[in-house]
Amino acid sequence: MKTRDQEIEACILHLRRFAHALTGDGDRADDLVQDTVERALSRWNLRKPGLELRPWLFTILRNLHISAHRRALRMVSDQHADIETVHSLDSSAEQRIELKQVLDLLSALPDEQRMAILLVSVEGFSYAEASKIMNIPQGTLMSRLNRARGKLRELVSTPPAQRLRRVK
Amino acid sequence: MTQGTRPIGEDDLNAYVDGALDDARRALVEQWLRAHPDIRRRVEKDIEIARHLRETLAPLGDVSLPDRFRMENLRARRRQRWAGRLRQVAAAVVLVAISGAGGWILRGQLATGAGAAPETEVVAALAAHRVFVPEKLHPVEVSAKARDHLGTWLGNRLGRPVPIPDLTDEGLTLMGGRLLPGPDGPAGQLMYQTASGKRVTLYLQPTRGKASAFAFARKGDVGTLAWRSGRLDLVLTGPIARDELIRIAHVIRPAAL
Structure with missing residues (x-):
């Protein structure tokens, strides 16, 4: 019991980072992570033996994110359309602005491409793990990675934006 | 290319970027990239990104774990949520029993319940900003000369300590402040001015609830940055860039805990 809790808590920080980068919104990310862990607890006994905890939790989060996303698309009016959240961190304003720029950059990618690049490049999952989490063949994962990289290169080298300019 | 090896493909290039190649293959890819400078630049860019x-x-991912995510708290909330849902379901069952198919409307209520963003105070702050900023004769009710009095007075009316942040280092001089009618009672407005005469306001309204992140919105030429300190909802409004608003808000935030 104890070790299980510790194992999950250790994953939560990674889940929060992934969710934040995925949604671009710290508060929404934390709600998503909470739902993920609650779902995991309720399904603990259904978990396939030998399945590693971290990819399993990421899979749950990904599924919840997708269904929440579909729900949001169905909602007709979005009153907060022009309100964006700048998440508060215990860090300097410069870091915060840099984070905002990266989140903006990521938000320019389609959901599935953003997920692919985050899982592989930021969370360090292998191609096999990432394609399992996303429930797609590895070839599909690779082409999403390719498209994500192409788009990011294009965005970064757009002259006026200078979005990836290091602040320090 | 050496005979008998597979030609370098996009999959190799991706795996090179992600450090997923074994040593032999990586050496091969590096050698290949030296002969293809265009692609090498692309790959280097990918690595950099x-x-x-x-x-x-x-x-x-490198912060302390908030209490909310301690397993005992997650478990307790899960139990509460279950109890709540059971109550809702029970209520729905009763309603369906009473009104037949009419109980169907409850369906919609069961699906909602997400937290709302602070929006009414942004609307109130913008309205106050637009009314008092162009004012020539009486932009403020209590001037900066009576700074201490302004703080005590607003504090008394809002029912909690009200900070009067010193923003001179940010290039903003305090002009003064005034009491306003807010959506749920008294609210306050502080007004600052830059050397070039641009006016920035800080709207303050009592609240309860946990501290929040910054939410930025833009309406025409003015930007607003709203956040919650735990005791106050604060909205910083002015004809300045978002990053500038964030910078100023960082100076205000510690004073408004």
Whole structure:
């Protein structure tokens, strides 16, 4: 019991980072992570033996994110359309602005491409793990990675934006 | 290319970027890239972008775990939620029993319940900003000369300590402040001015609830940055850039805990 809790808590920080980068919104990310862990607890006994905890939790989060996303698309009016959240961190304003720029950059990618690049490049999952989490063949994962990289290169080298300019 | 080896493909290039190649293959890819400078530049750019993403996002995963995510708290909330849902279901069952198919409307209520963003105070702050900023004769009710009095007076009316942040280092001189009718009672407005005469206001309204992140919105030429300190909802409004608003808000925030 104890070790299980510790194992999950250790994953939560990674889940929060992934969710934040995925949604671009710290508060929404934390709600998503909470739902993920609650779902995991309720399904603990259904978990396939030998399945590693971290990819399993990421899979749950990904599924919840997708269904929440579909729900949001169905909602007709979005009153907060022009309100964006700048998440508060215990860090300097410069870091915060840099984070905002990266989140903006990521938000320019389609959901599935953003997920692919985050899982592989930021969370360090292998191609096999990432394609399992996303429930797609590895070839599909690779082409999403390719498209994500192409788009990011294009965005970064757009002259006026200078979005990836290091602040320090 | 050496005979008998597979030609270098996009999959190799991706795996090179992600450090997923074994030593032999990586050496081969490096050799190939030396002969293809265009692609090498592309691949280097990809590596640079991946590193930037990783480094910038790293702090998000390197913070202390909020209480909300302690397993005992998650478990307790899960139990509460279950109890709540059972009550809702029970209520729905009763309603369906009473009104037949009419109980169907409850369906919609069961599906909602997400937290709302602070919006009414942004609307109130913008309205007050637009009314008092162009004012020539009486932009403020109590001038900056009576700074201490302004703080005590607003504090008494809002029912909690009200900060009068010193923003001179940010190039903003305090003009004074006034009491306003807010959506749920008294609210306050502080007004500052830059050397070039641009006016920035800080709207303050009592609240309860946990501290929040900054929410930025833009309406025409003015930007607003709203956040919650735990005791006050604050909205910073002015004809300045978002990053500038964030910078100023960082100076105000510690004073408004």
